[in-house]
Amino acid sequence: MSILTATLLLFAQGCGNRMWEDTKEASTDTFNYVFDSEPTARTYHETASVPIIELNYRAADTLFANVTSDELTLNSAVFVTPFTNQDDPGDKSVFGQTMTRQIADRLVQHGVHITEGVPNATDFTYASGLKGADYEKAAGLAGSSRELPPRSARLTGSYVIADRYVYMTARVVRLVDSTVVSAHNWTLPITDSVRQMLPQLQARDEGMVPTVKTSFND
Numbered sequence: 001m002s003i004l005t006a007t008l009l010l011f012a013q014g015c016g017n018r019m020w021e022d023t024k025e026a027s028t029d030t031f032n033y034v035f036d037s038e039p040t041a042r043t044y045h046e047t048a049s050v051p052i053i054e055l056n057y058r059a060a061d062t063l064f065a066n067v068t069s070d071e072l073t074l075n076s077a078v079f080v081t082p083f084t085n086q087d088d089p090g091d092k093s094v095f096g097q098t099m100t101r102q103i104a105d106r107l108v109q110h111g112v113h114i115t116e117g118v119p120n121a122t123d124f125t126y127a128s129g130l131k132g133a134d135y136e137k138a139a140g141l142a143g144s145s146r147e148l149p150p151r152s153a154r155l156t157g158s159y160v161i162a163d164r165y166v167y168m169t170a171r172v173v174r175l176v177d178s179t180v181v182s183a184h185n186w187t188l189p190i191t192d193s194v195r196q197m198l199p200q201l202q203a204r205d206e207g208m209v210p211t212v213k214t215s216f217n218d
Contacts (some may be wrong), residue, residue: 052188053102056168059186060106063155063172066182070139072174075150077115077123080104083157083170088200095166095197096159099188103170104155114155123152123175132177151176161198164190 072078083100085091104114126132127149138148157170165187172182188194195201 052191052194055186055188056099056102057106059168059170059184060103060110062184063103063170063182064107064110064112066184067172068181070135071179071181072153072172073150074111075113077113077119077150077152078107078172079115079117079119079123079152079154079175081154081156083159083168086158086160091200093198093200095194098197099159099168100155100157103157107155115152119152119154119175126176153181161190161201166190166194166198 080100083096085093085096108114130148135148135151152175154173154175155170156173157168159169160167167185167187169185170183171180173179174181190198190201
């Protein structure tokens with residue numbers, strides 16, 4: 001092979017590598033531009049290194065940010081229903097209650113009126129003489145000083161246990177018209193602390209059969 005030919009091959013290889021890198025950068029930039037966000041997928045080890053409470057706080061931040069002032073106000077009572085196991089609604093493990101409390105407590109830090117107990121019958125109806133259109137009209141009036149009675153809501157959610165992650169979902173539902181005003185999905189890695197809160201995972205581990213030979217016959 002001549003020196004000229006070898007030089008051309010090395011040059012072409014270098015250009016090819018650079019083109020691949022430019023393509024990857026361009027595709028990432030395009031994704032971020034179109035969807036206005038970076039991909040949320042993370043490797044297991046990356047998410048496992050983040051405390052579960054921080055992942056839940058981020059989820060609560062998103063729930064809060066997605067609610068506009070014409071949908072609910074900080075004076076709106078938000079009742080809380082413990083998150084349930086979507087595959088087993090009868091699951092009474094501490095996991096669902098703990099995750100719910102972390103989300104609710106973070107919303108409190110944002111000034112949300114988290115309310116203990118159950119809603120009253122009046123939370124499911126409009127105040128006398130009012131209807132949904134009145135709230136829409138008031139929201140559309142710039143600088144309007146008219147204050148309407150706050151509408152209540154409920155924080156609810158569920159989870160699904162997989163091999164390496166727990167898939168979480170949460171919603172804020174306005175009670176008077178059952179409108180979902182905010183929703184979010186996120187994943188939690190199954191770390192040792194999560195495993196301790198889910199007895200079914202411990203039972204699954206205890207029932208595993210080794211796939212390698214652990215003893216030898218004489």
